[in-house]
Amino acid sequence: MFRLVVLALALSLSVTTDGTGSTPPPETGTEAPPATTVQKQAVPVPVQRAPGVGEPCGARNGPGSARCAPGLECVKSKKDKKGAGSRTGVCACKNDYEVCGSDGVSYGTACELKAASALAEAEGKTGIKVQHKGKCQKAPTIVTPPGEVWNVTGSQVFLSCEAKGIPTPVVTWNKISSDKKKMLLLPGDQDNLAIQTRGGPEKHEVTGWVLIFPLTTRDAGSYECHASNAKGEDSAVGTIHVVDSISDIPTKKVVQDDEL
């Protein structure tokens, strides 16, 4: 009889030590009061995904009464606000500025980025975060290189160069000397040469020109168009040929035929 009591005591003791040792502490909220469950069921919105961009919101009750997804706001047209009828709106992005994603891609809004991130995550890829406001920075690229021009002395010639990048690159010109080692930053001190730069034709694009008048034999040679911004640089070379007579100027067709 005494042995049995001791055994029972030992058993209960081992149970208590085992209980505190390996099982987690009892959760306080495991047994929720039935009232909470009832309240949850009373909410008219079915448990589902919050409405995204362009989806209805703002209704008193029913399917259009759900709150817009995070980062979105419910936009109601003025007509609907005044009218006594339906007060539903459409979910729209709170911030309509461009953002640069951690994937190096520019997005129209943070909401577009979020949608792309969700898609990426659904495909098992890593999500995309906002890196900074505005478009992603991009090193310059020369869109249209300067090419070549031919003309006689005394004529007016120009080379043009179109570059793009974010921020918009700065275009400079260098005359490459005949020994191909020295670069002279233009315009230098020549009074028959001018440099011009203008933004465009498109956003983040810039076009630069070297204008020469009157053309002299000294102006013949290679001209480097150089585009640079905080992200990097690019360059392309154009050539000015000074010919003896107009008849020596190759037409575009001839040049193309020679190249083919």
Ligand SMILES: *[C@@H]1O[C@H](CO)[C@@H](O)[C@H](O)[C@H]1NC(C)=O
């Ligand atoms: C050569 O220069 C003349 C006069 O400046 C100009 O009218 C003509 O278009 C030029 N020719 C070429 C092929 O650039």
